[in-house]
Amino acid sequence: MTGLSRRTALRLAALWLAAHQIGGVSLAAVDVRSDPFTLGVASGDPQPDGFVLWTRLIGLEAVGAAVRWEVASDERFTRIVRRGTSVASPALGHSVHVEVTGLLPDRAYFYRFRVGGAASGVGRVRTAPHPDARLASARFAVACCQQWEHGWFNAYRDLVAQDPRLVLFLGDYIYERRSGAAPFVREFGAPQPTDLASYRARHALYKSDADLQAAHAACAWAVTWDDHEVSNDYAGATPSDPESDAIFRARRAGAYQAYFEHMPIRPSALMTQGETRLYRTLGLGQLADLHVLDGRQYRDALACPGAPIRGGRALSDCAELNADRTFLGRAQENWIASAYGARAVAWDVIANPALFDPVDLALEDRPTHWSDFWDGYPVAQARMQSVFADKPDARALILTGDLHSWWAFETPPAADAPRTATEFVFGSLASRPPRASLFGDDIQRRNPHLRHMNLEGTGYGLVDLSLTDAVIQLRIMDATNPKISTAVTRTKFTVDRVTASVST
Numbered sequence: 120m121t122g123l124s125r126r127t128a129l130r131l132a133a134l135w136l137a138a139h140q141i142g143g144v145s146l147a148a149v150d151v152r153s154d155p156f157t158l159g160v161a162s163g164d165p166q167p168d169g170f171v172l173w174t175r176l177i178g179l180e181a182v183g184a185a186v187r188w189e190v191a192s193d194e195r196f197t198r199i200v201r202r203g204t205s206v207a208s209p210a211l212g213h214s215v216h217v218e219v220t221g222l223l224p225d226r227a228y229f230y231r232f233r234v235g236g237a238a239s240g241v242g243r244v245r246t247a248p249h250p251d252a253r254l255a256s257a258r259f260a261v262a263c264c265q266q267w268e269h270g271w272f273n274a275y276r277d278l279v280a281q282d283p284r285l286v287l288f289l290g291d292y293i294y295e296r297r298s299g300a301a302p303f304v305r306e307f308g309a310p311q312p313t314d315l316a317s318y319r320a321r322h323a324l325y326k327s328d329a330d331l332q333a334a335h336a337a338c339a340w341a342v343t344w345d346d347h348e349v350s351n352d353y354a355g356a357t358p359s360d361p362e363s364d365a366i367f368r369a370r371r372a373g374a375y376q377a378y379f380e381h382m383p384i385r386p387s388a389l390m391t392q393g394e395t396r397l398y399r400t401l402g403l404g405q406l407a408d409l410h411v412l413d414g415r416q417y418r419d420a421l422a423c424p425g426a427p428i429r430g431g432r433a434l435s436d437c438a439e440l441n442a443d444r445t446f447l448g449r450a451q452e453n454w455i456a457s458a459y460g461a462r463a464v465a466w467d468v469i470a471n472p473a474l475f476d477p478v479d480l481a482l483e484d485r486p487t488h489w490s491d492f493w494d495g496y497p498v499a500q501a502r503m504q505s506v507f508a509d510k511p512d513a514r515a516l517i518l519t520g521d522l523h524s525w526w527a528f529e530t531p532p533a534a535d536a537p538r539t540a541t542e543f544v545f546g547s548l549a550s551r552p553p554r555a556s557l558f559g560d561d562i563q564r565r566n567p568h569l570r571h572m573n574l575e576g577t578g579y580g581l582v583d584l585s586l587t588d589a590v591i592q593l594r595i596m597d598a599t600n601p602k603i604s605t606a607v608t609r610t611k612f613t614v615d616r617v618t619a620s621v622s623t
């Protein structure tokens with residue numbers, strides 16, 4: 120171990136363990152014949168005085184390591200403003216989550232890690248503005264749904280070139296299994312994960328992608344998950360696959376821990392009893408509050424499920440839909456009801472993993488709704504609409520993933536109700552688009568609040584907020600030549616803050 124005595128390292132480990140309560144760890148000198156930083160670096164959840172830094176060491180086996188970190192105000196690290204040491208423990212997959220504080224608001228910083236004689240790559244991150252700052256504008260990017268086998272992640276090259284201050288990731292960061300038919304651009308090379316070790320391996324595979332690593336190094340991310348971080352269409356503690364609830368609970372706990380180990384989220388997010396707390400608010404001065412939702416962990420089981428697969432499906436006749444069921448869980452519902460509109464900001468941005476707006480899929484003569492969306496929880500959906508309606512001075516901008524296609528809504532749907540929100544659904548970064556047959560031909564006529572629908576193309580979204588409007592660009596890749604890493608703005612929307620109306 121270079122530059123750190125064994126006694127000092129053990130003392131640091133004891134302190135760290137006292138704070139984290141995760142069992143024994145023994146530190147050893149790190150053999151750096153191979154690079155321990157091959158999974159890259161990341162930052163997340165910027166605050167006015169700091170952020171979370173992340174890395175995960177590879178190749179350490181059963182021992183821990185003391186990892187030094189540095190934050191500088193310049194890229195060459197001539198002005199180091201914070202430094203410290205953190206223990207990478209085998210109990211948490213040798214992941215490192217550093218909560219840096221004491222920095223200046225709305226400033227760019229650079230960071231890196233060292234262990235033994237090895238140094239990580241350099242990451243860049245910007246602190247959030249002061250809560251009272253009259254920030255005139257802010258750009259962030261929105262991404263979701265990256266099926267490893269379906270596509271390359273080269274859209275991230277275009278995303279980095281657009282210089283967002285933040286990437287908002289809306290879920291399906293990993294996929295647990297193959298879907299669709301060949302050809303695939305690359306392979307998982309492993310079966311569906313079932314426990315902590317195999318979910319760790321899947322996340323590590325993802326983090327080996329150079330474009331994804333570059334996007335993490337370029338700016339902070341704020342992440343939430345959807346279903347594929349664990350298993351397709353699961354709901355709370357209920358799997359959609361025909362496996363026992365007990366087996367699924369153990370599998371979900373492993374998947375949640377592996378997710379924590381690979382994401383730049385706060386150490387306090389890792390709760391006891393298999394919970395990982397993802398719902399939270401991030402501020403952007405007086406311009407916006409960004410509320411990140413978790414739509415999977417606490418929801419009730421899907422209504423009127425099929426058998427043996429209990430996943431999402433179109434429902435037209437299901438009495439269970441009228442029952443008082445929850446999509447967010449009661450605690451998260453109470454949290455968003457008080458967090459929404461709590462500050463006098465121009466926008467309350469909602470990072471929302473599954474479609475919020477009611478949509479009649481137009482598959483039958485009578486209304487049909489998809490059970491895995493908020494539509495499968497209409498009582499909770501109405502409660503959320505009330506949260507928006509009860510604070511008419513606030514303005515919700517709902518940003519949604521999951522659909523692998525591009526949609527825009529003005530909400531609520533009722534023409535005579537005051538408009539409170541707009542919702543934009545962003546297509547996948549790499550996952551294949553859905554079959555058009557999932558939606559009836561009549562869908563736009565049956566859903567007049569649906570302002571845009573495009574089932575083609577992969578890419579990401581760019582959001583430019585100002586105090587008066589929000590400009591949303593759908594950046595879509597050229598599918599005919601996947602080697603081209605430049606996206607084009609296929610559609611550009613402007614949302615008026617006062618009227619919550621969408622124009623192109």
Ligand SMILES: [Fe+2]
Pocket residue numbers: 264265290291347521522523550
């Ligand atoms: Fe997805």
